[in-house]
Amino acid sequence: MAAILTEYLDSFVRSCDDKKLIAIPLAVLVLSLLVSGFVFATTGAPVKLGMEFEGGTMIAFETQESAEALELAYSAHSIVDARKTGDRAILQFGPMDGESQSEIEKAITSKYSSVEIKQIGALYGKELQTQALIALCLSFIGMALVVFLIFRTAVPSLAVVLSAFSDIAIAIGFMNLVGIELSLGTVAALLMLIGYSVDSDILLTTRVLKRRGSPDENIGRAMHTGITMTTTTLAALVVMYIVSTFSYLVTSSVSQINLLSDIAIVLIFGLVADLMNTWLLNTGILRWHVRRSTPRRRRT
Amino acid sequence: MREEEVPKGLKNDIRVWLLIAAVVLSVVMIGPGYSAEEGLNTDLNYGLDLEGGSWIQIKLQGAVTQLDADISMLVTEIVESAIDAPIEIISVTGDEGEGYSNDGNTVTFTTSTYVSGLQMDLLGLGASDISFSDDTSSIVLSTNKQTLIMQYLSKALNTEVVPLFVGDGVEYEIRTAVSLEELQTLMVPVGGNVLTGSGGDVIFREGVRTETRDMTRDILSEKLNSLGLKDIPVRTVGEEYILIDFAGTDLTTAKEIVEKPGKFEIRMQTTGNESVHVLYGDSIEKVGIVTQMDGHWNTPFTLDEDGAFALQKIAIETGAIADPNSHLLYMYLDDNEVYGAPLSYSAASALDEHPIYSWQASTGADEDGKTQADQLQIHLRAGALPVNVVLMGSGQVDAALGDQFKRQVVLAGLFALLAVAVVVFRRYHQKEILLPMVGTSLCEVIIILGFAGAVNWQLDLPAIAGIIAAIGTGIDHLVIITDEVLYEGKLPSTKVYMERISKAFAIIFAAAATTTIAMSPLVVMGFGALRGFAITTIIGVLIGVLIARPVYGKVIKVVLDKAE
16 A cells, blocks of 8 residues: 555656645645634634543443433533443543542442543643643754754755644644544644654655755655655554554443543544655655755756 | 574674663563463553552642731731730831841730730740730730741631741741732731742742642651551652552542541640640651550550640640640641540649650540540541642542553554554565564563663553554664665665665654654653653653664664575
8 A cells, every 4th residue: 555655646746846746735734724723713722622631520431321321310410421432431520529529439439340530620631731732832842943953954944844833733633623632642642743743754854955866766765765654653553543442342341542542543643644744745845945956957 | 582583693793782681681670470370470560540540639739928018017917806906006126127037026015905925925926025004005025027927827818827038038838729819918908018029020839848748748658658558659740749649449448548637736725615726747756556544545646846845835825734624635637626635634744844745645445435546546647738738630440441451552562563564564575674673673662661660660551652652663763774775675785784874873863853852841841641651752762763773774784685
C-alpha cells in the first residue's frame, strides 16, 4: 500500500506546480481552523473539553443492566451521560459535593465488579487546562527553536514549523468533527504529534537542501523513506486503536483503555494530515525555495 | 537478546558490547521469574491503573502574604470585641513601620469597664499592666505589630496564622482558603492593606509555604504508617498538592483514611462554654497502646516540649491546677469534641512545679471505655493536619481490571510490533533487514523496562504510552538508517557507508532533539499523569539514539555484506 501511495504521490508532486501543491493543504488547514474557530466562538474552547479538564466524575463497571436503566437509577445525582460498551457501563457525572460523591462510590463499588473511578475537581480541571495549554505552547516553541537551530535558514525552517502547526490544527479540527474530547490522552497525542511530524519534515528538508541531484529526485527518495516511516507508525497505531477500543467485541466484559484509544485515534488522524502536510505543503514551499535560490539550469 | 546472532566483524566494536551489556543488565533488573502460584512474574513495579488501587489528590488551602495595619486600630478591634466595651488609645510608642521590630510597641489605653489580667493574657497579645481606679481601667500593653496582625486575622478567619520574618518584612501564612479580596476587606477596619512589592504587584499568593506542605505530607505519611499501611507513597505535586497512591485499597476506604481523622486539637475550659487553645496534634509525639490501670482504660500519649509547656502554661493561666474540675481538658477532632475530662489532682499539683510530658487519657472501666480508648488512640496518633485540605481529584481501578489492562497492553504491544514487521517486510522484502530492525526495537523495549526496574519506576498506562511513542520514533529512525545506507539501492563501500551513516544520524539526532524538547515542558510542569508519559518518551528516545540505533547501523552493514 505504501509503495502505491508513494508512487502516486511522487508523480503528483512532480506534475503539479508549487502553488497548487501548497494550496491543497492550506485549504484543509483553513477549513480546520474555521471548524475549531466556530467551536471556540460557541463554547469558549477550541475543542470540547473532556472530564479531566471540565471536572466531574466517571465511573465504569461491569453490569448486564442497560444504559437507560442505569441512567434512571442514578438520575438523582448529576448524571450527564450513561453509555455501554459490551458488558461495561460508563457513567459520567457532573461536579458534585464530597458526600454524594462518596455515597455513589460506595454504592457502586459494593454492587458491581471491575470498577474504575476517576474524579477531577472543577478547580483542578481549570488548572490542568492552563497547564496543558502552556505545555502545548512551550513544546511548539521549543520544537520551532530546534528546527531553526538545525537548518539556520528562514524559509525551510518556517515550512517545517508551519506543517507541524498544520498537523496539530487539522488533528484538532478532526477531533471537533468526530466529537473526540480533549483529555490527558489527547493532549499527549498532540504533543507526540509534534515529535512525529517533525521527523519526516527534517528528513525531507535535509535531503533536499544537503544532497546533490535535482530537487524532484531528492524529494522522491525522501518520500520513499518518509512514507515508509509514517505507514509503519500508522500500522502500529491502528492496531493499538483496535485492541484498546474494540476488544470488548471479542470478550464483552473487557474494558476499553481510554487513554491508549484516545492517543491512537488522534495520532492516526494527525499522521494522515502529516502525510499531506509533509509531501504537499512542506515539499511545495521547499521546492519553490530551492528553485528560486539556485540557477535555472537545475530545472528539469 | 540477539547477542548470539552478532556476526564476527562486530566483536571488536565497543558499541555492540555496550548494547549487549545494557540488555543483559536490563534483563537482570527486570528479573523475570516463574513460580507455580503466580505464573510469569517480574520485579517491575506497576502503577495503580495496572495493579489496582486508588489515588487521592488533595490541595492545601491557604495564602501567604505580607500585610500592614495600624497598631492602635488593631488593638482597638481586638480588645473591644473581647471585653465588649469601647476603649480609648492614649499612646503608642515604638517603631510603627511595616517591618519587624525587636523592641515592639507599648500601647496604653483606657476603658470604662473592669478588665482582668486573665482577659488580657488570653488575647495572646503580650504582657500587660492593668490598673483600675475611678471606674476606669488603664492598660499598658507590650506587644508588636506582627502579633497583633496574627491574632486579629486568626480570630477573624478562625484559623491559624503564622508570621515569619523574611528579609526586612514579615510574611503571614494563613492556613485556610482566603481570597485576596476577602483579605483586603478584612484589613480595612484596622487601617491596613496587603503590601505591594517593588514591581507594584500585591504580595499575595494562594497556597502554603513549602515547609508547611512538607509537614502536612509527613503527618499524612505517619498517619498511614501508623494504620499499618506501609509503603503508601505520599507525594507532593507542585507547591500545593499532595498525591497519595493506595495500592490495593479501594477509593471509599482510602478516602476514609485520609479524611477522618482530620484536625486534632486540645483545648482547656476557661469559664462556662468558653475554652482556650492548648495545642494541636503535631505536639503529640508518641501514642502508646491502650492499657488497663486500676480497672480503667487508658490511652497513654507523650507531648513534645512545646506541647508540655503550653499545657502547663494554660493550666496555670486558667486556674486548672487549683480547680481541675471546673477547667476540663477537651480534645477536638475536626472541631468535634472526642474527649473531655478534668486533670487528675496529682497531675494538677505536679503542673504547678513543672511541665508534664507523659499523659494518660482515662476513658472508663467498661467495654465502652475500651472502645473509646481505642478510638482515642487513633485520633491522637493520626495527628493534626496543620492546614485545611480539599479533595481535588481521585480515582480507582480495581485489581481485576488492572490485570485486564495489563494483558490488553501486552497484546496491543505485540500486535503493533507484528504490524510494523509486516509493513517493513513488504517494503524491503529482506529478512536480513527485518530481523535486525525488530531485534533493535525489542532491545530498546528491554532496556527501557530495565531502566524502569533499576530506578524503581512505576509503570502505568501513560508510561506505557510513552514507551510506545519511543518505539514508534525508533522504527522511524531505523528506516532512515536503512534507506540512507541503501541510498542508491546497493550497499556502498565502507568509506561511503560511513559518510552515509553519519548523514543518517544527523537526521536522527535532529529528530530526537525535537522530540525531547517537545516533551520537556511536561517533565518540568509535573502535572500528574502526563509527566510519566513525557519522562518515558524522553528516556526511550535517548536510549534508542545513544545505545541501540548506532549498533543497528553496524549490524545492518555486516548482515547485508553477508547477504550479497
